[in-house]
C-alpha cells in the first residue's frame with residue numbers, strides 16, 4: 001500500500017515537475033528517434049552482432065549498452081564469426097547509427113568510392129559534432145588544414161626542417177629529462193609526452209617562439225581535449241536539440257581556443273606584415289619561414305581563397321591541426337616507450353636500437369637527414385609494432401555513405417543505404433595470429449628482421465619481390481592489415497612527420513640516457529571504443545656520463 005502510494009506520488013511529481021519531466025521526455029524522444037531511424041541505415045540482409053530474440057525499443061537499448069561495455073569481446077566474436085569468413089555484420093554502437101563492419105577483403109571496395117559518394121569528412125562532421133566542436137562551421141566544410149598538409153608536409157621536410165625538429169627534440173628532452181648523471185629521475189610517461197609532443201610539433205607548425213610559449217601550448221592541448229569531450233557529449237543529444245545545446249557544451253572549446261589565439265592571431269598578423277614588407281622591399285633581409293603558417297598562407301593565396309587568409313581563420317585551422325597531431329602522437333609515444341622499457345631486457349630491444357642509432361649517427365657524421373632516418377629500421381620496426389599492438393582506435397577507415405541510391409557491395413550482394421556508416425575492425429585484424437604470429441607479444445624487431453636479412457644479402461642476387469615486400473614493412477606503409485594511420489587517400493598525411501619526430505626522439509634518448517627497465521609493462525585500458533595507454537605509469541631515467549654537451 002505504502003509502496004503504491006509512493007509510486008503514485010513519484011509519477012505525479014515527475015509529470016508535474018518540469019525539471020524531471022523535461023529530461024524524461026528528452027530521453028524518450030532520443031530512444032524513439034534512434035529506434036525509428038535505426039533500420040533504414042543498414043542493409044536489411046546483414047546479421048546483427050549479438051542480437052537476441054525480439055528487437056524493439058528495450059532490446060535496442062540493451063544492445064547499445066552491452067556493445068559499449070563489452071567492446072573487446074564483441075569485436076572478437078564478430079571477427080571470428082563473420083570477418084574471418086569474409087562477411088560483413090552490423091555492430092550496434094552506443095550512440096548514432098549502427099556500423100556496418102566489413103572484412104579486410106572489402107576495404108579496397110570501400111576506398112574506391114570517391115569522396116562525394118562515400119565520405120570521411122561527413123563521418124567526422126557527425127561523429128565529432130564538427131559544426132560546433134571545431135569552433136567554426138567552415139572548418140569541416142573546407143578541411144583546408146588537411147589540404148595544406150597533404151600538399152606541403154612531405155615535400156617541405158627539407159634537411160633544414162629536419163634539423164629544426166632535431167633541435168627541438170634535443171632542447172625539450174634536455175629540459176624535461178634533465179642533466180643529472182648521479183640520480184635516477186622519475187617521469188610520468190604520459191605527462192612527459194604531453195610536454196614534448198606539442199612543443200616539437202609546433203616547432204614545425206609555428207616556429208621557435210610560439211612552440212616554447214607554455215601558455216599557447218596549454219591552450220592548444222586543452223582545446224584538443226575539449227573537442228574530444230564535447231564531441232562525446234553532443235553525440236548523446238538528439239539531432240533536433242543539438243543547435244540549442246551544442247553551443248553551450250562547446251563554451252570551454254571557445255575559451256581554450258581564445259587562450260592560444262591571443263598569441264597566434266598577432267603572430268599570423270605579423271607574418272602578413274613581414275610578407276608585405278618583403279614584397280615592397282625585396283632587399284630586406286627576411287626569408288619566408290618553412291612552417292605550417294607559411295604553407296597555409298601560400299596555398300590559400302595561390303588558390304585565391306580569401307576566407308582562409310583571415311588571421312583568425314589561419315589560427316583556427318592551426319588549432320585543428322594541433323587537434324589532429326597532439327593526442328594521437330602522445331598516446332603513441334607513451335605506448336612505444338612503455339613497450340620498450342617494459343620488455344624483458346634479455347630480448348635486447350633497447351640495446352639493439354641504441355646500437356643502430358649510434359652506428360648510423362656516426363656514419364652520417366651527426367646530421368639527421370631523410371635517408372639517414374630511413375636507415376633506422378629497428379627503431380622504425382619498434383614504432384610500427386607498438387602502433388599495431390596498441391592502436392587506440394578499435395574500428396578504422398570509417399566512412400559515411402552519401403550516394404542517394406546507396407553503396408552496392410557486389411561480392412556480398414548488399415547495399416549500404418544513404419547515411420549508413422561503414423568501418424573495419426582494425427583491432428581484431430592487428431591481433432589476428434594468422435596475420436601476426438604471437439599477436440599479443442610486443443616483438444620490437446618483427447618488421448626489421450626481414451629487412452635486415454635483405455640488407456645483409458646486399459651484392460648477392462636478391463629477389464625483387466622480396467625487396468619490395470620488405471619496404472612495405474616501414475612504419476608509414478598502410479594496408480588492409482595495418483590500419484593505425486587509416487588507409488587510402490585519407491590515410492594520415494602527418495605520419496611522415498611523426499616518423500621523423502619519433503625516430504629522432506628515440507635516437508636522442510638512447511644516446512644520452514639510461515632508462516631503468518620496468519619489471520612489467522603496465523596494461524592499457526579500454527575506455528568505450530578506444531584503448532588508451534596507462535596515464536600514470538612512470539619510468540626512471542638518468543643522464544649518461546659524458547653526454548652533457550651541446551649538439
Ligand code: HEM
Pocket residue numbers: 120145146149201321324325326328329332393396397398483484485486487489490491492493494495497498
Ligand atoms: C602517431 C600519431 C598519429 C596517428 C596514429 C594518426 C592517425 C590518424 C588516423 C587514423 C587518421 C584518419 C584516417 C582515415 O580516416 O582513414 C588521421 C588523419 C589525419 N591526420 Fe593523423 N595521426 C597521427 C599524427 C598526425 C600528425 C602529427 C598530423 C599533422 C602533422 C596529422 C594530421 C592528420 C590529418 C590532416 C588527417 C586527415 C587526413 C584526411 O582526411 O585526408 N596526424 N590520422
